[in-house]
Amino acid sequence: MLPGAIQLKKKFMVIDNKEKIIILNGQEFHCAMDVTMHYIGGKWKTVVLWYMRKDKKRFSELKKLIPNITEKMLSLQLKDLERDGIVTRKVYPEVPPRVEYFLTDFGKSLIPMLEEIARWGRHLTEKKGKIVDSQTKKKTKNS
């Protein structure tokens, strides 16, 4: 436990009465949901983390796995995730330098939640979606 942290009683953990707030790493949050979304909110973070859940990834590998993300946006997401202690990177002194990103132990604590998020999307896709070859997508859009 960090210095200054107090042991919290279970009954305080959902703060629906708004008379209490959470202070975490110097920031204020109004509920547990708010805390989690600080770490994984935004359009891309969950997707980036998803592809790192099993193994380290290089920047170029992530870019290839997430075709719709721009390099700038991917770089920004990785910087945020590093700042928050979720992702770390190892730089190999090669020419050109090789950089690998991987989840910290703290980052790995997100995996069960990420699996639950992916599971919901998979279930919906199975029920209502279809999977097509990416080459045929233009045809699909116009049909």
Place this chain on the structure above:
Amino acid sequence: MLPGAIQLKKKFMVIDNKEKIIILNGQEFHCAMDVTMHYIGGKWKTVVLWYMRKDKKRFSELKKLIPNITEKMLSLQLKDLERDGIVTRKVYPEVPPRVEYFLTDFGKSLIPMLEEIARWGRHLTEKKGKIVDSQTKKKTKNS
């Protein structure tokens, strides 16, 4: 299953090779994570849904429960959630009209995932955060 949907084989559900894409409600997605985040991504949706998980809520109740959200932003989030079939509303012909928002059956399918997201934030708060009276927050920030 919707017309045109196909039965998907399990092996296709995580689309890491990028040769397949998901088509769902006329939109393209690159993985299951991407699908879920379309529905719950953004700063506020999970928080709004969290407060509706057990019971219907009026706009003013949600506003009170989420002090940091603006009325415009709350209205926007509710419109998105309605458009996506997650939330519906009932208007009572009173003066002034009473409007109640509640989860659809589809929206209720999100609850286990929302609980997992909140659980992670609760766990982190218990480990590293502290809960203080909201009246004392200025003091806390400066200490």
